[in-house]
Structures are given as structure tokens and as C-alpha cells.
Amino acid sequence: MNRYYAGVKMLSFPEYDDGGAVVVEGLKDIPFEIKRVFYIFGKGNVGTVRGKHSNRKSEFVLFNVKGKSKVKTIDEDKNEVIYELNEPNQGVYLPKMVWKEMYDFTEDSVLMVLTNEYYDSSEYIRDFDDFVVEMKRIIAAESVQNQ
Amino acid sequence: MNRYYAGVKMLSFPEYDDGGAVVVEGLKDIPFEIKRVFYIFGKGNVGTVRGKHSNRKSEFVLFNVKGKSKVKTIDEDKNEVIYELNEPNQGVYLPKMVWKEMYDFTEDSVLMVLTNEYYDSSEYIRDFDDFVVEMKRIIAAESVQNQ
Numbered sequence: 001m002n003r004y005y006a007g008v009k010m011l012s013f014p015e016y017d018d019g020g021a022v023v024v025e026g027l028k029d030i031p032f033e034i035k036r037v038f039y040i041f042g043k044g045n046v047g048t049v050r051g052k053h054s055n056r057k058s059e060f061v062l063f064n065v066k067g068k069s070k071v072k073t074i075d076e077d078k079n080e081v082i083y084e085l086n087e088p089n090q091g092v093y094l095p096k097m098v099w100k101e102m103y104d105f106t107e108d109s110v111l112m113v114l115t116n117e118y119y120d121s122s123e124y125i126r127d128f129d130d131f132v133v134e135m136k137r138i139i140a141a142e143s144v145q146n147q
Numbered sequence: 148m149n150r151y152y153a154g155v156k157m158l159s160f161p162e163y164d165d166g167g168a169v170v171v172e173g174l175k176d177i178p179f180e181i182k183r184v185f186y187i188f189g190k191g192n193v194g195t196v197r198g199k200h201s202n203r204k205s206e207f208v209l210f211n212v213k214g215k216s217k218v219k220t221i222d223e224d225k226n227e228v229i230y231e232l233n234e235p236n237q238g239v240y241l242p243k244m245v246w247k248e249m250y251d252f253t254e255d256s257v258l259m260v261l262t263n264e265y266y267d268s269s270e271y272i273r274d275f276d277d278f279v280v281e282m283k284r285i286i287a288a289e290s291v292q293n294q
Contacts, residue, residue: 023266036171037184039169041168044165068212088186130228
């Protein structure tokens with residue numbers, strides 16, 4: 001497992017008022033400052049797969065505030081890991097370069113995504129084969145540096 | 148109307164994918180950097196009033212990603228304004244010092260709140276009479292400065 005994928009982890013956020021509210025503070029509950037928030041609705045996305053890209057700069061935290069969805073990561077050797085998002089105070093942290101797919105949205109799903117970067121289309125790798133080439137190049141370069 | 152309350156306004160966030168997703172970027176779609184995100188559920192809050200405080204430092208953007216709620220602002224002269232939150236891409240911006248109450252949560256309500264500050268209990272004014280005194284003191288001081 002390369003170091004980017006080794007950094008993927010589930011996070012738990014503080015709840016208060018008997019679970020009536022949840023708080024997420026940048027650099028405290030998650031590993032980055034929050035530049036951008038976006039949210040994806042289950043309505044219109046049931047049966048679809050979102051994401052399907054890797055990011056050269058952006059890190060993400062994903063959590064479902066309502067309903068359920070799943071996040072699948074796929075590495076350069078096609079190893080897959082699936083994270084189920086079904087608790088409003090539990091999210092998954094994805095470092096940069098991780099290939100991600102979001103799917104199995106329930107009709108009532110609201111998937112919140114926090115990121116450390118503004119939107120910049122040039123940092124998105126949208127073709128899986130391109131991602132594999134770029135990831136293997138990075139791993140090879142880091143391997144040389146570490147020798 | 149004092150200058151804090153004059154700054155309250157409804158904001159509209161960019162939608163994409165036929166309304167299937169909404170994006171909010173700090174300092175772009177809202178007037179501040181996002182330090183903290185919290186979310187309040189309708190479940191357990193139907194019939195309750197949340198908020199009931201003013202903040203010396205924190206600014207807020209509130210929006211319902213699911214269901215409905217209302218935000219009422221009350222100024223030092225007890226003038227009230229009510230904002231209905233029922234569109235996932237429309238939020239209300241509240242500058243610092245604005246007294247706010249959130250209520251009329253539907254059972255399925257998920258009220259998202261973005262703020263420019265980490266939680267700090269010392270910046271909360273939780274008594275309305277204290278708020279009136281402090282606001283009138285600020286207005287008087289600014290009035291002197293502007294003479």
C-alpha cells in the first residue's frame with residue numbers, strides 16, 4: 001500500500017446535545033483547513049457513481065449528514081477498499097492522489113464533502129489509466145529519493 | 148438599523164449537475180474563511196428554539212441541506228426579521244453581534260452552519276439584556292468616533 005492510501009482513515013466528530021448536533025473544526029477534527037464545502041444529494045444520484053477521479057492537491061473528508069452512501073478507493077494495483085457512510089458524525093479522510101468513487105446513494109442521502117483547496121479542474125485526474133501511470137511515477141521517484 | 152444587522156443577507160450558492168450538488172467556497176461564495184462547520188438535526192429539535200445568543204467574533208452562514216427551519220434575528224430595539232431556510236443552495240449570512248434564534252425545524256431538517264471562528268464560549272452573549280447593553284455601548288462608541 002502506498003503512503004497516500006495508508007493515510008485513508010475513518011474520523012469521528014464530536015457530538016453534542018444528545019446527538020442533536022455535530023461539530024467539525026478545520027485542523028482540529030480533520031487534518032486540514034476548510035476552503036470548500038460541497039454536498040451531493042441522493043435524489044437524482046441513486047444508482048449513479050460519482051467521483052471517479054484522483055486529485056493532485058485536494059484532500060477530502062466525506063460524511064453523510066442524512067441517509068447513506070459508500071466511498072470506494074482503488075489503488076494503482078486495483079486494490080479496492082469500501083467505506084460505508086451512514087453515521088452523521090463519522091467521515092472518511094482521503095489524502096491527495098487517492099482514486100475515489102461515491103455510490104449506493106439512498107434517495108434521502110446528503111453527502112457532505114470538505115476539502116482543503118478551491119476548485120481547480122487542472123488538479124483532477126479523471127482517467128484511471130492516467131492515474132495509474134502518474135501514481136507509479138510518483139512512487140518510483142520517491143523510491144529513488146529514499147535510496 | 149445598526150451596521151451589523153444591515154449586513155444580514157441571503158446568499159445563493161452555485162449548483163451543478165442539475166441541482167444534484169451544491170458548492171460553497173470560503174471567501175468566494177461566503178464572506179469568510181471556514182474554520183468550523185456544525186450541523187443541527189430536526190430530530191429531537193422539533194418545537195425547540197436553538198441559538199438564542201449573539202457572538203462577539205463569529206460570523207455565520209446557515210442553510211438547510213434537507214428539510215426546513217427558520218432563523219429569526221432580533222436587534223437591540225427588539226425588531227425581528229425572519230429568514231426561511233428551505234432551499235439547499237440558499238443560506239443566510241449573519242455578521243458578528245447579531246442575536247439569532249433557530250426554530251421551526253422539520254423532523255427531517257439538517258441545518259448546516261459555517262463559521263469563521265473556532266468555538267470559544269467567551270465570545271458568546273447568552274442573555275438578551277446583556278446583549279442589548281453591549282450593542283448600545285458599541286453603537287454609542289462608534290457614534291462618538293464618527294463625530
